[in-house]
Amino acid sequence: MTRLKVRPSTERGGRKDYISIKNFGFWYGSKKALESISLDIPERQVVAFIGPSGCGKSTLLRNLNRMNDLVDNIRHEGDIQIDSRSIYDPGLEVISLRRRVGMVFQKSNPFPKSIFENVVYALRVVGVRDRALLEEVCETSLRKAALWDEVKDRLHDSALGLSGGQMQRLCIARAIANRPEILLMDEPCSALDPIATGKIEELIHELKEQFTIVIVTHSMQQAARVSDRTAFFYLGKQVEYDTTEKIFMNPSQPQTEAYISGRFG
Amino acid sequence: MSSTPTTSTTARGEPWVWLTSLGLIVGLVMVAGLLSLVVSEGLRVFWPETVAVTELKEGRAIIGPMVQRRIRPGSPASAPVYERQYQVGMREVNGQAYQWFDESRVVKESFPAEVMGLERMENGPAFVRPVRLTNSAGKVYQATEAAFATELQNEVSRAAGIREKIASLTKNEIGDLNSQMEKSRIDLRRAEDQHLPVEPIKARLEQLNQAYAGLHDQAENLQKQAGLAKLEVLDAAKNAHVIPLFQIVRAWSPNQLSFGERLGIFFSRIGEFITAEPREANTEGGVMPAIFGTLAMTVFMSLLVTPFGVIAAVYLREYAQQGFLLRFVRICVNNLAGVPSIVFGVFGLGFFVYVLGGTIDQLFFADQLKYNNHSPVFGTGGLVWCSLTLALMTLPVVIVATEEALGSVPRGMREASLATGASKWQTIRYVILPAAAPGILTGVILAMARGAGEVAPLMLVGVVKLAPTLPIDATAPFLHLDRKFMHLGFHEYDLGFQSPDSDAARPMVFATTLLLIILVVCLNIGAIYIRNRLRARYKSASF
Ligand SMILES: Nc1ncnc2c1ncn2[C@@H]1O[C@H](COP(=O)(O)OP(=O)(O)O)[C@@H](O)[C@H]1O
Ligand SMILES: [Mg+2]
Numbered sequence: 163m164t165r166l167k168v169r170p171s172t173e174r175g176g177r178k179d180y181i182s183i184k185n186f187g188f189w190y191g192s193k194k195a196l197e198s199i200s201l202d203i204p205e206r207q208v209v210a211f212i213g214p215s216g217c218g219k220s221t222l223l224r225n226l227n228r229m230n231d232l233v234d235n236i237r238h239e240g241d242i243q244i245d246s247r248s249i250y251d252p253g254l255e256v257i258s259l260r261r262r263v264g265m266v267f268q269k270s271n272p273f274p275k276s277i278f279e280n281v282v283y284a285l286r287v288v289g290v291r292d293r294a295l296l297e298e299v300c301e302t303s304l305r306k307a308a309l310w311d312e313v314k315d316r317l318h319d320s321a322l323g324l325s326g327g328q329m330q331r332l333c334i335a336r337a338i339a340n341r342p343e344i345l346l347m348d349e350p351c352s353a354l355d356p357i358a359t360g361k362i363e364e365l366i367h368e369l370k371e372q373f374t375i376v377i378v379t380h381s382m383q384q385a386a387r388v389s390d391r392t393a394f395f396y397l398g399k400q401v402e403y404d405t406t407e408k409i410f411m412n413p414s415q416p417q418t419e420a421y422i423s424g425r426f427g
Numbered sequence: 428m429s430s431t432p433t434t435s436t437t438a439r440g441e442p443w444v445w446l447t448s449l450g451l452i453v454g455l456v457m458v459a460g461l462l463s464l465v466v467s468e469g470l471r472v473f474w475p476e477t478v479a480v481t482e483l484k485e486g487r488a489i490i491g492p493m494v495q496r497r498i499r500p501g502s503p504a505s506a507p508v509y510e511r512q513y514q515v516g517m518r519e520v521n522g523q524a525y526q527w528f529d530e531s532r533v534v535k536e537s538f539p540a541e542v543m544g545l546e547r548m549e550n551g552p553a554f555v556r557p558v559r560l561t562n563s564a565g566k567v568y569q570a571t572e573a574a575f576a577t578e579l580q581n582e583v584s585r586a587a588g589i590r591e592k593i594a595s596l597t598k599n600e601i602g603d604l605n606s607q608m609e610k611s612r613i614d615l616r617r618a619e620d621q622h623l624p625v626e627p628i629k630a631r632l633e634q635l636n637q638a639y640a641g642l643h644d645q646a647e648n649l650q651k652q653a654g655l656a657k658l659e660v661l662d663a664a665k666n667a668h669v670i671p672l673f674q675i676v677r678a679w680s681p682n683q684l685s686f687g688e689r690l691g692i693f694f695s696r697i698g699e700f701i702t703a704e705p706r707e708a709n710t711e712g713g714v715m716p717a718i719f720g721t722l723a724m725t726v727f728m729s730l731l732v733t734p735f736g737v738i739a740a741v742y743l744r745e746y747a748q749q750g751f752l753l754r755f756v757r758i759c760v761n762n763l764a765g766v767p768s769i770v771f772g773v774f775g776l777g778f779f780v781y782v783l784g785g786t787i788d789q790l791f792f793a794d795q796l797k798y799n800n801h802s803p804v805f806g807t808g809g810l811v812w813c814s815l816t817l818a819l820m821t822l823p824v825v826i827v828a829t830e831e832a833l834g835s836v837p838r839g840m841r842e843a844s845l846a847t848g849a850s851k852w853q854t855i856r857y858v859i860l861p862a863a864a865p866g867i868l869t870g871v872i873l874a875m876a877r878g879a880g881e882v883a884p885l886m887l888v889g890v891v892k893l894a895p896t897l898p899i900d901a902t903a904p905f906l907h908l909d910r911k912f913m914h915l916g917f918h919e920y921d922l923g924f925q926s927p928d929s930d931a932a933r934p935m936v937f938a939t940t941l942l943l944i945i946l947v948v949c950l951n952i953g954a955i956y957i958r959n960r961l962r963a964r965y966k967s968a969s970f
Pocket of ligand 1: 190193195213214215216217218219220221222233
């Protein structure tokens with residue numbers, strides 16, 4: 163299980179083009195959802211995707227782990243590379259891609275199983291039987307997701323008994339249990355109250371020591387609080403992509419300016 | 428124009444609401460009516476009623492409870508003529524156990540305490556006046572003596588014990604011997620055919636024959652021993668009869684019983700009905716083999732239909748290319764549910780029994796066919812073919828329910844599993860199927876309910892009026908899938924429509940119906956219990 167080794171925690175800011183999206187376009191049937199997107203996401207940083215509803219943030223995010231493959235009649239152009247390797251490389255299995263790119267959804271979606279089984283699900287499916295290892299992974303994942311103290315006494319109770327915020331953190335624990343390199347989050351806090359949101363944001367801060375995080379968010383405050391870089395999309399096009407500071411303080415595009423200042427029609 | 432804001436009743440839609448509730452009420456009333464009829468008639472059978480001695484005009488008397496009273500068919504409405512039906516019993520004397528008499532012929536009715544009811548192994552029940560009892564030790568008790576009643580009950584239970592011994596002897600030991608002899612005979616024929624030494628087999632057969640004769644003698648001795656005790660009685664016409672106690676299953680004094688004693692007999696009869704084997708062409712005794720057969724068939728059917736249905740539905744929903752062909756297959760599956768069940772019976776007979784069973788016989792039981800007068804093993808009706816036929820019949824129910832259940836698993840759960848790197852099959856296996864399990868079980872429950880109540884196709888593929896053995900017993904290989912078996916639904920049909928004395932059979936029809944309903948309800952409750960436990964485990968989260 164080499165995957166379970168903790169990756170050497172190097173200085174923040176590794177490769178600058180860890181994820182590299184190149185001239186990427188995407189169609190649902192005949193409807194074009196994304197148009198020539200090009201951006202590089204640095205290693206172990208948090209990148210936020212912002213933009214009005216329907217502008218293609220989720221579509222782009224779901225392409226990074228090829229979740230969109232589930233949809234019929236899709237087509238893409240251009241390329242996405244992770245660590246210099248195309249994710250569309252026929253030699254790369256989708257399953258192994260998804261093991262490297264974890265995902266947290268907008269609606270928390272725990273399995274109707276125990277908390278323990280939820281967390282170790284990714285290990286179960288690769289056939290890990292070793293009880294001690296499963297327990298260890300469960301604990302470290304839950305700790306990283308800042309949920310351990312709340313659930314350590316009821317690991318074998320149903321996950322469906324947790325509160326909304328706890329469920330979402332459980333989903334984060336589940337997504338990081340097999341130590342992916344990248345964590346995709348699609349509006350992880352949109353269904354949560356401010357306290358739970360605060361906890362998850364704190365968590366993102368800690369997780370970026372280890373993971374490259376791409377987060378879609380509706381809340382500009384959230385983008386400003388958690389991300390290092392921000393991309394603004396509008397109608398399937400990438401309008402501006404820069405450091406968060408630049409985007410929020412001094413955007414170069416008038417559309418961006420309009421959007422972040424709330425003047426958007 | 429001044430107009431008060433009134434809405435017409437029709438606009439508010441109230442009549443439609445009433446109509447829907449009316450529909451529900453009609454449905455409920457019909458179900459309740461059916462159930463109460465079945466329950467009251469079904470339970471009445473077991474209740475020991477008082478027995479009247481009725482004197483008729485021409486000096487004739489009858490002993491027996493009145494069963495029903497009606498206007499004689501064809502009598503003028505202005506001056507209706509009533510007639511009554513009595514259960515007169517004693518078929519050997521009266522010919523028919525139930526008889527109609529014009530009410531005008533009744534002169535006098537009384538309920539004398541000395542009247543006794545007897546349930547017997549043959550010729551149905553009898554209502555008589557006891558005279559004297561000779562017990563197995565040869566001691567005589569007059570009916571007037573105080574010790575008579577207790578001594579009679581002692582002798583009845585003693586006789587029951589002997590009958591049981593004989594039954595177990597014939598069933599287990601003689602049955603075992605029979606099957607061994609059968610095997611040896613086949614061996615012998617084979618040996619003769621293939622010019623192998625026949626002497627050892629003949630010796631073995633001789634040995635078995637002797638053992639058989641020994642057991643037979645033993646059984647006869649037991650019966651003789653019981654034959655010593657006898658009860659002398661007078662029938663309604665004051666003719667004397669001698670009834671060997673060996674024949675008597677139950678004796679009671681219907682006009683002397685307290686309520687508690689009546690209840691006792693009521694429950695002991697219910698117990699007998701559930702646990703005993705049938706007697707007298709199924710019109711008396713119990714229905715245990717039929718209960719057992721129905722249960723075994725239903726359970727086995729569920730075990731067959733569930734995997735097939737679930738696998739088919741998983742393929743249809745998760746893997747098959749959505750398109751015209753798939754829609755066509757779906758329509759076919761749904762229409763399969765509308766095919767008359769007898770058609771499945773014919774298919775089962777033609778394909779399962781003759782083709783599949785015949786092939787199995789040819790492949791694995793060729794010897795048996797050749798040396799046993801071509802009597803088939805699997806190439807004739809049997810438990811497995813019945814289960815398969817009904818499994819096929821109920822397959823659409825399971826497929827449709829499973830597809831529905833798979834479709835209602837939240838998409839998020841599927842995506843969550845795939846996003847952690849699980850394959851499609853792992854997602855189905857670990858997430859989707861468990862979450863869909865309650866819905867799948869609902870389908871299985873419906874299938875079971877439909878299968879357990881089905882009769883017509885079974886008549887073609889292996890259900891019989893009287894099966895000598897149960898499909899599961901203590902003889903290896905314990906589960907005999909090839910055996911014919913009895914079934915409550917068929918039992919009912921057979922009693923109601925095929926028995927020579929339909930009046931005598933009617934109470935049993937109701938009792939059997941009641942039992943079948945209870946059985947189906949129990950099976951359903953069992954399945955619903957399992958489903959609810961699963962539901963509690965997989966209850967959907969509140970997001
Ligand atoms: N499965 C799908 N099939 C067809 N069109 C889709 C599908 N998912 C999203 N779209 C369309 O693609 C566009 C982008 O959607 P999405 O990426 O979900 O936007 P966002 O997440 O930014 O709100 C929208 O116009 C939406 O209607
Ligand atoms: Mg979205």
